[in-house]
Amino acid sequence: MKRINGKIIARKILAKDIFLISIELEEEFGNFGPGNFIMLGINDFENILPRPFSIYHAENKNIRLIIKTVGSVTGKLLKCSLPYEVSVLGPLGNSFPLIKGNNLIISGGIGIVPLFDLVNRINVECFFAGFRTKEEIFLVENINKISKIYLSTDDGSFGHKGFITDYLEDYLIKNRDRDFNIFACGPHPFLKKLWDIGKRLGVSSIFASFETYMACGFGVCLGCTVETPKGFVKVCKDGPVFNLNDIFGE
16 A cells, blocks of 8 residues: 555546546556555645545556546546646555356446456356446446346336346346355445345355445544444455445344
């Protein structure tokens, strides 16, 4: 983990409220694992804490992030003049385990970003990606190593209509004689529903990256704590990737 200064040198709109930025760093970033994140410092914002973002891609002195516009800071990153000075602290947190077996990936919305690189590191049988509407679909056209990709939108404007967890559940029921490893990222309720499905259908391993607010990125501020049956965990330091049994299990 180290802090590196850099500049945003390129930006591209990917979908509604979703954009990619490319940051040129002053030093090499180093190796990262799928699920690792960085804290991005916005240098010309007074009293603004760094913001956490999953790593989409990093190589040599370049790092790329995919960002959803949700507030003033992300809005600034979308509209600022380039090049734009920032700082990067990372890589932070743990990453998804690289295990063999019958592997499935499921994402909700922006949760597709930390899962994307897994396709290049493990064998994946199916990728399930859910979005609210077709205008928000992004990145799935770049998943070219998997023959089975299931898409859903909440409003039915593209792919299956409904929640992507419902289509994963159907797939698990049809293949109930097989044991799967599931890798996931999405909002907290999305992950809780996924755990409920896995528990009901006897899925032994569900690894998920949690989305939460962070202020420091390494366990000092306690702003990202999540309550579990065994106590509180810090998403930034203990995660962001957890076995869902450790979060929701009893």
